[in-house]
Amino acid sequence: MRFLDLAATSAAVAATTGRRAKVELLADALRALDLSEVSVGSGYLAGELRQRQTGVGWASLRDLPPPAAEPTLTVTAVDAAIDEIAAVHGPGSQARRRHLLAALLGAATADEQRLLVDLFRGELRQGAQAGLLADAVAKAAEVPVTAVRRALLLAGDLRAVALAARTGGAAALAGFGLRVGRPLAPMLAQSAPSVDAALQATGVPAVVDVKLDGIRIQVHRSGDDVAVFTRSLDEITARLPGVVAAVRALPVRDVVLDGEAIGLDTAGRPLPFPQTSSRAARRATTAATGVTSASGAADVAPLAEATALTPYFFDLLHLDGDDLIDLPGRQRWARLADVVDGSLLVGRAEVEDPEQAGAVFAAAIDAGQEGVVVKSPDAPYDAGRRGTAWVKVKPRHTLDLVVLAVEWGSGRREGWLSNLHLGARDPRTGEFVMLGKTFKGLTDDLLRWQTERFLGLAVERGDWVVRVRPEQVVEIAFDGVLASTRYPGGVALRFARVLRYRDDKSAAEADTIDTVRALHAGRPTD
Structure with missing residues (x-):
């Protein structure tokens, strides 16, 4: 495919307000890509470069060469050129990178230059969000959109999902599963003004979790290797040695846990969120310990680390080879309680009516916590989505x-x-x-x-x-x-x-x- 055609699609999507029209434009472009171009081209439509680090900064894109009069670039040629730019390193790399970038931009028309600059800057704003692209991939490949969305949540890679949909259809999409070590988008909670309103959404009986004012963590363990990810899927393993030590001590081989990490004062009450956040921002150093994990993350004993945060877990997504996200909550939580000591579990109570839920809410606030999350015990773990199965209630x-x-x-x-x-x-x-x-x-x-x-x-x-x-x-x-x-x-x-x-x-x-x-x-x- 000509890169100009992809640039034209991007511009058309940006100029279109209707969701259905955006999906049609994106689907048409995805169909037009050769199979060898699907991975790269779908990434471009999402505003993503396959090469995560290119070395091209804002200053390099400030003064552009004159645009080409005629289009000559293809999607494959652009990807190869960016590959070459990203591979530059060592002495003289800045000059070499500038030369290669100027050659690529000089071969681009004005419309192509605009798309390239947005891609390098990570600022492609055309209204083609993940949900729209999932719909477009499904339409282009003629597969159920639910299959695309599930694969996208589990894989975390639009390019791989788009290619699988085009080459193998629904069967290939079904092959995507939770992989220990690769984070998936966490299940999210809606907001409600009261526990009564929350129970109207979830139904009863319901489970009420204490809502901690900490940082959301997703912890993956495979053997002795432990990785800790934030809500935004950034890895912060080296910053939370106490979490690493706690999960490494569990009687399991492979596990994926969802929870919060929080700072506590000497009385065991939660610290204000800025203090918890500040502790999480401090990087542990190997100087405090001689042990380093296979991933290169430093492991520091929690008692020796002044900035340690305490983990509390509320969900279990994988255990020793079994994916659990499709199980009802009550089954996941029962297995969670089997492998995690009660001292590391978020406070939880099953309630039958608003009066019981209100009592749990009041106790959580009195203990200095942020509020509660009311949960349907029959719901699966709906990764990456904010449905009515989890509803948070805060006092403000x-x-x-x-x-x-x-x-x-x-x-x-x-x-x-x-x-x-x-x-x-x-x-x-x-x-x-x-x-x-x-x-x-x-x-x-x-x-x-x-x-x-x-x-x-x-x-x-x-x-x-x-x-x-x-x-x-x-x-x-x-x-x-x-x-x-x-x-x-x-x-x-x-x-x-x-x-x-x-x-x-x-x-x-x-x-x-x-x-x-x-x-x-x-x-x-x-």
Whole structure:
């Protein structure tokens, strides 16, 4: 396929607002790819380069050569050129890389250059999110979309799934399974304003888990090798030696666990989240121990590590060769209790009515925890999705929103970026809908950090407002949702204030405008 045709598809998808039309455009392009191009081409449509690290930075893309008058590039040729760029290393590598990059961009037309620059920068914003691409792969290969989505969640690799769908259909997709050592997208929880509303979603009987204010962890063990991943699937094994030691001590061979890691004070009460997050950010060093795992991660005894976090687990996804994600929750949790000591399990109670659930919620808050998660005991582990089987309840309204712009401060905050413009994700368009502004809850440290952060994300710098790429997620607490004629979504947040920045979440995982409107209407979110 000509690279120009892929660039044209990308531009057309970006200019189209309807979901169905986007899927049709993407499916047509996927069908047109030769089998040898499917893996690379599907990645390009998703905004991903096969070569994760290319050495090409922003400065290299600032001054582009004149575009070619006629298209000559193919998808395969572009991939080979990027391969060559990514392979450059050693003395003189910068000059060699610049030369190869200039040759590639010089051979590209203006439309092709735009796509290449977006791919190198990781900024392809055409509204072709993972859900749309899953639908497009299913349509192009004529396979059930549920089969594509499941394979995508388990494989974590759109390119491999797209190729399997084209070459082997549904049978090939069924071959994707959970693989110990490769993280999968975690099951997520909806929000509800009360335990009564949560039980309406899950039904009764239900299980109520204490919601810890820690960092979400997914832990994989194969033999003595242990790997710890965050909610966003980043590996942080070396930073959590206590978690590694705890899981290595379990009486199992292979296991995949879902849970939280949290810092505790001397009385055993949870530390504030910033302290837990700070501990997780500190890298353990091999200087503290002579043991290193096969993956190269340092293993530090938890008692000797001053920054240790304690793991608490609430789900079991794999055990000694058996994938458990399709089993009902009560079966997974029973097997979890068989292999993990009760001291490392999240507090859990089975309830029959709102009164019982309310008592668990009150006890969790009294213990300094964040809230509860109400769960259906009959539901499978729905990886990567936010369904009605898990519903979280906190004692305050919170949303994870995206910063769209920031205003320069005045008075004591002069010289710092202060007032945040907050947006919720529109799941139909992939764009963001502004809900209001806030400068509440910002400490001096946060002001310093966000000034540097948002100047780095700036796309337009004005005397008063700096507009930024919509990438940074921030957790916002608020007292309610009001009708508003000022903002395009028709709603605004009441008394919004910053709780924390969520570096563990991408903008695609931010809360939606539908969730905000549901809160305004006084109904459970879905």
